[in-house]
Amino acid sequence: MQRIVILGGGFGGLYAAKALRRSPVHVTLIDRRNYHLFQPLLYQVATGSLSPGDIAGPLRSILKTSTNLHVLMDEILDIDPERKEVVLTDDRVPYDTLIVSTGTRHHYFGHEEWAANAPGLKSMEQALEVRNRIFNAFEQAEKEHDPEPRKAWLRFVIVGGGPTGVELAGALAEISRKTVREDFRNFDSADAEILLLEGQDRLLPTYPPDLSAKARHALERLGVKVMVETFLKDMSDRCAVIDFGDGPMDIPAHTILWGAGVKASHLGEVLQTNFGAALDNVGRVQVQPDLTIAGHPEVFVIGDLAISPNHVSGVAQVAIQGGQYVAKTIRGRPKGKALRPFRYRDKGNIAVIGRNSAVAQIGKLHLAGWPAWFIWAVVHIAYLIGFDNKLVVMVHWAWSYLTFNRSARLIYLDRGGASPGPPAQ
Numbered sequence: 001m002q003r004i005v006i007l008g009g010g011f012g013g014l015y016a017a018k019a020l021r022r023s024p025v026h027v028t029l030i031d032r033r034n035y036h037l038f039q040p041l042l043y044q045v046a047t048g049s050l051s052p053g054d055i056a057g058p059l060r061s062i063l064k065t066s067t068n069l070h071v072l073m074d075e076i077l078d079i080d081p082e083r084k085e086v087v088l089t090d091d092r093v094p095y096d097t098l099i100v101s102t103g104t105r106h107h108y109f110g111h112e113e114w115a116a117n118a119p120g121l122k123s124m125e126q127a128l129e130v131r132n133r134i135f136n137a138f139e140q141a142e143k144e145h146d147p148e149p150r151k152a153w154l155r156f157v158i159v160g161g162g163p164t165g166v167e168l169a170g171a172l173a174e175i176s177r178k179t180v181r182e183d184f185r186n187f188d189s190a191d192a193e194i195l196l197l198e199g200q201d202r203l204l205p206t207y208p209p210d211l212s213a214k215a216r217h218a219l220e221r222l223g224v225k226v227m228v229e230t231f232l233k234d235m236s237d238r239c240a241v242i243d244f245g246d247g248p249m250d251i252p253a254h255t256i257l258w259g260a261g262v263k264a265s266h267l268g269e270v271l272q273t274n275f276g277a278a279l280d281n282v283g284r285v286q287v288q289p290d291l292t293i294a295g296h297p298e299v300f301v302i303g304d305l306a307i308s309p310n311h312v313s314g315v316a317q318v319a320i321q322g323g324q325y326v327a328k329t330i331r332g333r334p335k336g337k338a339l340r341p342f343r344y345r346d347k348g349n350i351a352v353i354g355r356n357s358a359v360a361q362i363g364k365l366h367l368a369g370w371p372a373w374f375i376w377a378v379v380h381i382a383y384l385i386g387f388d389n390k391l392v393v394m395v396h397w398a399w400s401y402l403t404f405n406r407s408a409r410l411i412y413l414d415r416g417g418a419s420p421g422p423p424a425q
Contacts, residue, residue: 001026004330005086005095007076007267009036009059012101012303012319014385019327021066028093030086033124034058034073036385040316041393042121043164046130047171048179048406054393056124057386076102076267081274081296097298099326100267100285101319104304107261107282117237120258121164130257132411134172137255139411142184152252154192157240159232160260161198162205163351166215168257169196170354173222178404194223195251197230197242199260204351204359211359214368218353232260262314264305275299280307289341291326300326316383318344350376355401 002025006013009031017029038055045052059071078087085092106120119129134156141153156172158165176192183189196203196219202212203219203226216226230244240251264283271277271285277293278286284307285293291306293299303319325342332339348362352373360372367375377397384390400406 002330002334003028003094003096004099005030005093005097006099006101007031007086008101008103008303009033009071010039010101010103010303010319011316012103012323013099014059014062015320015323016099016101016302016327017063017066017069017323019324020330021063021068023068023327023331025068025330027066027069028072028095029059029063029069030072030074030076030088030093031059032073032075034060034071036062037124038380038384038389039122040380041384042124042127043167043171045124045127045408046121046168047134047175048131048409049171049400050393050396051408052124052128054389054396055384057389062385079267079270079274084298095298097300097330099300099302099323100271100305101301101303101323102265102267102305103319104262104264104282104284104314106258107263108258109261114235114258117235118159118256118258121168122262128412131408133255133257134175135409135411138180138184138189140254142186145186148252150187151193152238153254154187154189155195155251155253155255156192157195157197157242157251157253157256159197159256159258161196161200161203161226161228162259163349164259165196165198166203166219166351166353168259169194169219169224170222170352170357173219173224174354174404175406177223179406179409190223193225195225195227195253197232198226198228199231201228203228207349207351207359207361208366211361211366211368215351215353215359218357218359218368222354262304268305271299271301277301290329290339291322291342300329302326315349317347321345350379352376355404 004025004027006029014036020027035056035058041055044050063069074088085094108114119126137153141150144150158169172194176189180189203216204212230242233243233248234241235256240253240256241248268279268283268285272279275293275296285301287301287306287308291300302322329339350360352358356370356373358372358376360367360375381390
């Protein structure tokens, strides 16, 4: 029986595994975590609207009806092309066909030290760290009696004006203006200053200009200060140094959040070294029209890790469609069937800004405001994995819509049992 090994339990890997569940093959799915994460809603965990379990589901539970599938939770260290084995922490898994779908990580453009002060939103751990920092900032402001230091706690700097940055900025504005407005006694949370930095000349650079303009207008109505053609030059745990053409400027701020760029997972480099794969400037693998590596028809690369002229990155639908395409290719090979080259069917792009506010591009149709927001909500509910998650998220959203409440505003203690306070002097 053919041995299929899938690396990564994100959208691409999960949908490939599901599409192979009735095929006469043995599938092994390997991921460093035991759950599938619905990344598009990570920002809602980070801003207290949802809890971690609302947007994640155990891989074993999701795939329990796939009797030809084995799930392993382990770290992927290497791939041996000679022996056709995946090297794990203390094991090796043989394969006949390999599907690599390990996605991307944050790109700090040569300043990896910034990661400690500016967490991004690629994992559940990062989302919880962002949530701790956001709500801890309000708690520290409540204890601060000096107005100037308090302003630094109430100033939030978001780096990157793509969908993640826009969604975070809108959510932070609603938190400060609505959610916690009556929770504190020593300051008005509506005084919080939210700065959204984008290096290009408009927000949402991959969207049409008219939608970018509408997104900016909606954010500014919420009180967000949008700063385009502005670059982060340096940062610390109490200051961001920015440059918008007039030279560097220090912005006192304790909370800096990252959404500016991505680079491929480390397996891109492994595929380059071991298989001769070509990489682009952020480490994504150049794939053939059928999503294989040149010279290695047994190795497929899908999702955000892959790049080609007919392949875009950063969209869950690309990974989903890629996973389904690869599964169909694997099923067809023993029968001598050749599929047409993979071509992504664009179902549109949607970025949510806040309550009743979003922008959407669906083919030639451009939508903004409540219609785009409603479509965003329906689409995200539809693609959540598991009926229980769909139901819980719908209930949370309905309650939040009626009350502006975000019930998951918990700050976790660190391992030593101490609350995260201000930085050490």
